[in-house]
Amino acid sequence: MTTDRIYISRKPDLTGRGGGANTFSYNLHQYLRRESIFFTPYLLLADKAIVIAFQASLWELWLAKKKGCFIIHRLDEHFVENEEEGRRRRHEKIKRINAFADVTVFQSEFVKNNVLPYLKTKRWCIIRNGGDPKVFYDDQKSEREYVGHVTNSVADKKRLDLLERAILKFPHEKFLLVGSHKDSSIHFEKYPNVTLTGRVDREAIASCYRKMKCLYFPSENDPCPNTAVEAVLSSVPVCYNPAGGTVEVVKNCGLPLEQFETLLREWPVYRQKCLSRSDLYFESVAEQYLSLR
Numbered sequence: 001m002t003t004d005r006i007y008i009s010r011k012p013d014l015t016g017r018g019g020g021a022n023t024f025s026y027n028l029h030q031y032l033r034r035e036s037i038f039f040t041p042y043l044l045l046a047d048k049a050i051v052i053a054f055q056a057s058l059w060e061l062w063l064a065k066k067k068g069c070f071i072i073h074r075l076d077e078h079f080v081e082n083e084e085e086g087r088r089r090r091h092e093k094i095k096r097i098n099a100f101a102d103v104t105v106f107q108s109e110f111v112k113n114n115v116l117p118y119l120k121t122k123r124w125c126i127i128r129n130g131g132d133p134k135v136f137y138d139d140q141k142s143e144r145e146y147v148g149h150v151t152n153s154v155a156d157k158k159r160l161d162l163l164e165r166a167i168l169k170f171p172h173e174k175f176l177l178v179g180s181h182k183d184s185s186i187h188f189e190k191y192p193n194v195t196l197t198g199r200v201d202r203e204a205i206a207s208c209y210r211k212m213k214c215l216y217f218p219s220e221n222d223p224c225p226n227t228a229v230e231a232v233l234s235s236v237p238v239c240y241n242p243a244g245g246t247v248e249v250v251k252n253c254g255l256p257l258e259q260f261e262t263l264l265r266e267w268p269v270y271r272q273k274c275l276s277r278s279d280l281y282f283e284s285v286a287e288q289y290l291s292l293r
Contacts, residue, residue, distance in 0.1 A: 002037060002048075002290050003038075003291075004038075004040040004046075005038050005039065005040050005045060005046050005047045005048070006032060006037060006038065006040070006043070006046060006048050006049075006050070006069075006290070007039065007040055007042065007043050007045070007046030007048070007069075008025055008028055008029065008039065008049075008050050009043070009049065009050065009051045009052050009055045010022065010025040010052045010055050011025065012025040012242070013026065013031055013042070019152070019153075020053045020054060020076055020107075020129065020223075020224070020225065021055070021076065024052070024074070024129065024226075025052065027130070027131070027282045027285075027286070028050070028282075028286055028289070030092075030132070031282060031283065031286040032286075035167060037290070041063065043056070043060045043061070043064050043069070044060060044063055044064055044067065044069075046064065046069050047068075047069060047070065047105070047247045048069065048071075048290075048292075049061075049064060049069050049070070049071050049179075050072045050073065050074055051071060051072065051073050051074065051097060051101070052074050052133075053074070053075060053076065053077065053090075054090050054091075054093040054094050054097065054206045056097055058093075058096055058097065058100075061100045062100065063098060065100050066188040069097045070102050070292075070293070071100050071101050071102050071103075072099035072101065072103055072104075072105055072289065072292055073097060073098050073100075073103070073104045073105065073121075074104065074105045074107070075094065075098075075104060075105065075107065075111060075115055076111060076129075076223045076224055077091070077094065077111060077114075077115055077223060078109040078114055078115075078221050078223055079091055079114055079115055079118055079246075080159045082150060086146035091118070093137065093237055095118060095119060098119050098120070098121055098173050099120065101121060102123065103121075103123045103124065103125065103292055104119065104123070104124040104125075105124070105125055105127050105289070105292075106124060106125070106126050106127075106128070106222035107127070107128060107129060107223050107245065108126065108128060108223055108224040108248045108249075108268040109126060109245065110159045110221075110224075110243030110244055110245035110248065110249055111126075111224065111245060112124065112126055114223075115220050121200045125292075127279075127285060127289065128154060128224055128229075128248065128249060128285070128287075129224050129225075129226055129227060129229050129280075129285065130279075130280050130281055130283075130284060130285035131226065131229045131230045131233045131276060131280060131281070131282055131283050132282055132284035133233055133278075133282075135202060135206045136206050136207075136229075136230045136233035136234045137204065137211065137233060137234060137235075138210070138234060138235035138271075138274070138275065139155070140209055142210040142211055142212070144210075144211065144212060144213035144223050144267075144271075145174055145211065145213065146176035146195070146211050146212045146213065147170075147173050147175050147176070147212065147213065147214055147215075147216050147264075148175070148176045148177075148178065148193060148208065148209065148211070148212035148214070148215045148216065148219070148231070148236065149163055149164075149175065149177050149178070149179075149181075149215065149216050150179055150205065150208070150209075150215070150230075150231075151177050151178075151179040151180060151181070151219070151227070151228045151290060152168070152180050152199065153180060154180055154181070154183045154184040154185075157219060157220055157221055157222070158217040158218070158219045159219055159220055159241065160181070160184050160186055160218075161186070162257065163177075163216060163218055164186050164188070166216055166218075166260065167193060167194060168186070168191075170193075170264070171192075171193055172193070173193060173264065174193055174195070174290040175191075175193055175194045175195070175216075175228035176195050176197070176208060176211060176212060177194060177195065177196050177197070178197045178200060178205060178208045179197075179198075180198075180199060181196055181197055181230070182198065183198065186279070205230070206230070206234065209230060209231055209236050210218065210234055212231070212234075213236070213237075213264075213265065213267045213271075214235045214236060214237045214238070214239055214252075214254070214263050214267045214270075215227070215228070215231040215236050215238045215239065216239050216260065217231075217238050217239060217240050217241065217246060217247070218238040218240075218241050218257060218281055219241055219244070219246070220243040220244055221240045221243055221244045222241070222242065222244040222245060222246050222247060222253065222256045223245045223250070224245045225245075225246055225249065226247075228240065228246050228249040228250055229249055229280050229281070232249065232253045232254075232274045232277050232280060233274075233277065233280055233281075234274075235271045235272075235274040235275055236271070236274065237252060237253055237254040237255075237263060237267050237270035237271055237273075237274060238250045238254035239254055239255055239256070239257055239259070239260045240254055240256060240258045241253075241256070241257055242257070249280070251277075252270075252273050253273050253274045253277065254285070263291035
C-alpha cells in the first residue's frame, strides 16, 4: 500500500458525467477512497501528482518539483497542424507542463505516436483507460435488441453522418442513441427505428449498454474512448472507426465499420469475447499509475 500523498489536477464531477478526463478523475478518486489511500487537493502538499492534460498551474508545478514531488503527466490528446487558436493555446500549455513531468502517460499507442514528437519527454509509458466493473457489467439477463451509440458531443470528429447512414441502411435494426444527439444538426428523431434517451447519468448509461447487442462507434481519431471501455465491460461488441486509438481498446471484441453487417450477424460470438477483458478494470489502471516511480 502506497504512503504517498496523491494529488489529481482535475476535481471530478461527482455524478461521473463528463469527458474522459473527468471519468478518469472520478474513478481514481473513488479508488483512492476505497483503498484508504491519502489524497490531497493541494499540489504543494503532494508526494505524487497526476496532472491531466493542461489542467495545472505552471507556477505550482515548478514549486512542487523543487520540493521533490513526482509528477505524472496524463495525456489523451490529438495534435494536428494549423490548429484553431483555442486548441493551439491548450497544446502549448501541455508542452510547457510536460517539461516538469517525471513520466508521461499516453492513453494509447495512437496518442503516443501523435503527441510524442511535440514533446521533449525522455520517459513515457502507455496506460489505457479503464472502467468500473461494478457499474459496467453483463447481467446475463437483459434482452439485447439495440444497436447503440453513446456520445456527449456532436463535434465533427464524432462522425454522426456515418451513424445516420447506418440508420438508413439498416431500417430493420433498432438504434438506441444515448447522449447529446438532439444538439446535432441531424434530426435523428425523424427515423422510426431510432430511440433517443438524451443525456443520462452513469448508472443509466450502464443500464442502456445492457440493452445493446453492439455499439456503433464511428468517432475518428479518438485517442482512447471511455465509451468503448464501458461497452466492452458491459459485453457489448464495438463496431469502430479504425482511425484512432479505439481499436487498441476493443482488440478482438468487435470489428471495424466496414464489417458492420458481419458484427450484426455474429455479435453473440463477440459478446463472449468481452467477458474475459479484466484488463479494462479500473483497479488495474489505478495500480499502474500508483506504481510509477
